[in-house]
Amino acid sequence: MIASPQSADGNRLDDGSGDTIQALVRGLQVIRAFDARHQRMTLTEVAGETGLTRATARRCLLTLHQLGYVSWDGKYFGLTPKILTLGYAYLSSTSLPTIVQPALVHLSQQTGASCSACILDSTEAVIVARASPQRFNSTDLGVGSRLPLYCTSLGHVLLAELSDEQFEAYLDQTPLVSHTAATLTQAEDVRAAVRLAGTQGFAINAEGLETGLRSISVPLRNTLGHVVAAMSATVPVSVASEQEMQDRLLPVLRSQATLLQQMLTA
Template identity: 40%
Template sequence: MSDEETSRDHVTSLERGLAVMEILAANPAGLTLTETAEKAGLTRAGARRFLLTLVATGYAVQAGRNFSLSPRLLTQARIWLHGVPLWTFAEPFMRETAARLHESCSAATLSGEDMVYVARVPGPRIIGVDLQVGAHLPAHCTAMGRVLLSGLGDKEFEAFLARARIEPRTPKTTTDRKRLAEIVAKVRADGYAIVDEELEIGLRSIAVPLRDRSGAIVAAINVSTQSARHTPAEMEAEILPILQQTAARISDFFVVQ
């Protein structure tokens, strides 16, 4: 579409009306007509038309001289949120993280003894394990798997240890069940997990939890890298803070859902 076509199709009044809605959203206590006009860069007459239109359509309410958004906007947002898979929201944050770190970024949930990928943004560098959405990997030797295991109750985790096939994927894989329990306990205390070549030689991964409104772990998100690129200490210092920020942004959607 050319600039001329874009300009012709652009509805300036709608843009200004949306700007007024954003200003009201940023001021939940409400604003007067004058305050709204000043913040929106509108005349009082222009701001009045937008505000009264929002009130008439139920998207805003007027109490005395103050205008504020009504719950109708939240209702419409919830309808939209429930109609779109959660991972549709998560992927843009994951892409931003992958691009920033030049590494892959994935999310997973627990399924029996495995973690299953629910979203994935590949990095620019090839990693031997073929990973796609829907792929399963053993929870015991993956960073996301250990984060997910750390969210289980004591009885659930004991049941996992009793039934799981804990087999070595590399010479570095932890297969001692008592030692694995200690590692998962540390993950629970630290709030993150690092797995160093236990799934694949040359591969390191760091993961953090995604939590719902109750604080329960419902998924995990990770960044994977080649061992030649980052030491575990460097991952903690350089990758972990960024990954935690991404997880917090994604977890906001779990709270809304």
């Protein structure tokens, strides 16, 4: 099930304070239920994914259908391209994707890796720019895709910038679910990986989220030195070992991060 939406500081939005519109909260829950693994769902499936009653889920879906954000063939619901207008409001209001995208294209062409830039959004990382010469596996990631923090190199880099209090709060509220045999599912292992990322200034993760892939990530800082995003390069594990990632990919990632810092104003 999908948890209730959270604000940027991690607090529940539907806290009963009377300051939230519950219909909007539930509508956003329904939208977020759709992803690469749930592209088309029945009413019952949507209710199950969101934890809403069938009646509430039905009202949300029919409202979204009337507004043009959801398609419906009489049985299955799915998102329509119009849903992209919701994300475009953010993308058009920030220069980060525009600045980072050319660098990712250059990196991908130079290294043959799939390259992404992510920002921290509550308890997840969200891809805001991406370039890939090929698909390495079945996972279809793109701009707007959300990634767990505890089992990805991008996530470890972003978590390393949190205060100890913020990091422990994240661990307390995040189920460490296993995605592969290599996923870190123990809090102490996550702590160790994040501490290492903070100490060395980069993170490497092999098969933590998807079998067969290894990634390396570095922080993207603005002109004040604050981390605003993380940038990664991903290749099949058969293509490069951890040491080869450090020798071949880390220098070019850091070089691009240094160049980008001059353009990322506070």
